[in-house]
Amino acid sequence: MLRLLEGSSVSLRSWLRSRVVGWLDAGMSDDRNVDGVEAVLAGADGRLADPGFLVNADPEEVLGLVDAASGPAGRLAGAVYRASAHLHREVGAGVRRQLLALDAARYGDRGLAARITAVLVEGEPAAPWGVEWATGSMVDRSFWQPLAGHTSTVSGVATGVEEGRPVAVSSSKDGTVRVWDLATGRQVGRPLTGDTHMVSGVAMGVVDGCPVAVSGDDETVQVWDLAAGRQVGPPLIGDTRVVSGVAMGVVDGCPVAVIGSRDGSVQVWDLTTREQFCEPLQDHVRSTVDAVATGVMDGRPVAVSSGQDRRVRVWDLATGKPVGEPLIGHTDGVYGVATGVVEGRLFAVTGSMDETVRVWDLTSGGPVGEPLTGHTGWVYGVATGVVEGRPVAVTGSGDGTVRVWDLTTGRPAGPELVFPAEVFAVAVTSDGRLVVGFGHEVAVLARR
Incomplete structure (x- = not known):
């Protein structure tokens, strides 16, 4: 009977119920008929509760059983499968395994996520990443109790330490900044909110020994005391500029915020005195500055900025002067930038609307190798870090993928x-985990 219904648009549970009603109306019902229906329903629950079946079975076969689930485990598995059903039909079992683990975590069942990740797929290696936790703002809460999170697009993520525990900080177009315990996925304190309708990015650092987050919104920059869960002083910028990127650094021992603006400038603010550290840095040609990052090159604190003029600019933060010539190579706007150290040299990694990722040696002022290709959408998020002892870049794209690149090999x-x-x-924690902001959600993945 199940085989006849595979691929049908008719709900299996509805069909079975209609059959029972038919038997009752015709006076044909007996224990054997009822037992047969219960056996079918129990069989659906049993198969859906098998992670190997979810991962390896034909998607139409699985979806044909979802409506027949009656027990808690079966119904949850069905909801998990439905969450990304539009993708399951298009991908192989290896990718399906990763998506199902992610969606199980979005529903709050980390155990199911781990069991799915452990499933073996013929012809595929073991899953390299496991999902530790994920928010589930957009899933159906009637099935489980997911972690509540943002209610609009996640625009930025950063990592650090607050009161001795590793945390992630996320910003969103819902106007909030949220702090997450990296170990549990639980939200730390209440959402941080200001007088804004969206937050365009977030960075994390330390001011006067206290962990802080700096976030940018439509026209201002807010500084948040993470231990106290409150705003520190008035906004740093109160004019008509629109903030499009934020980063934190240190200049002469002073913590600074580096702000990219849609008026084409880069501003540097002393977070101790709450005054501008220097005059706005101006070199992007009639262009929004979409991303900023900081680093130390040859002992000098520097900022790196990128924008719609396709150029990447390096600035000496101590003097406010540009370093070298603009880095040119992208053929469209540059949305993401991060810095990292490889073999003692400071590199920048950039992601662009041209769907490529480029690596730049900031000391020599030139590109490293050929552009990194593979994304099929604009590259928005860029981060660097160390995973299993290797320096890596991590990139997130509008194509719905995250790619990890080995910076020593360019592969x-x-x-x-x-x-x-x-x-x-995207962000990389100090111990090599990935923090990913996708849609309205935040997820943390770890190497297995």
Whole structure:
């Protein structure tokens, strides 16, 4: 009977119920008929509760059983499968395994996520990444109790330490900044909110020994005391500029915020005195500055900025002067930038609307190798870090994927990770975990 219904648009549970009603009306019902229906329903629950079946079975076969689930485990598994059903039909079992683990975590069942990740797929290596936790703002809460999170697009993520525990900080177009315990996925305190309708990015650092987050919104920059869960002083900028990128650094021992603006300038603010450290840095040609990052090159604190003029600019933060010539190579606007150190040299990694990722040696002022290709959408999020002892770049794209690149070889460090929404923000923790902002959600993945 199940085989006849595979691929049918008719709900299996509805069909079975209609059959029972038919038997009752015709006076044909007996214990054997009822037992037969219960056996079918129990069989659906049993198969859906098998992670190997979810991962390896034909999607139409699985979807044909979803409506027949009656027990808690079966119904949850069905909801997990449905969450990314539009993708399951298009991908192989290896990618399906990763998506199902992610969606199980979005529903709050980390155990199911781990069991799915452990499933073996013929012809595929073991899953390289496991999902530690994920928010589930957009899933059906009637099935489980997911972690509540943002209610609009996640625009930025950063990592650090607050009161001795590793945390992630996320910003969103819903106007909030949220702090997450990296170990549990639980939200730390209440959402941080200001007088804004959206937050375009977030960075994390330390001011006067206290962990802070700096976030940018439509016209201002807010500084948040993470331990106290409150705003520190008035906004740093109160004019008509629109903030499009934020980063934190240190100049002469002073913590600074580096702000990219849609008026084409880069501003540097002393977070101790709450005054501008220097005059706005102006070199992007009639262009929004979409991303900024900081680093130390040859003992000098520097900022790196990128924007719609396709150029990448390096600035000496101590003097406010540009370093060298603009880095040119992208053929469209540059949305993401991060810095990292490889063999003692400071590098910048950039992601662009031209769907490529480029690596730049900031000491020599030139590109490193050929552009990194593979994304099929604009590259929004860029981060660097160390994973299993290797310096890596991590990039997130509008194509719904995250890619990890080995910076010593210029090659992918494993297969791409697939998400059910655009990826606007990525970060790498100090112990090599990935923090990913996709759609309205935040997820943390760790190497297995």
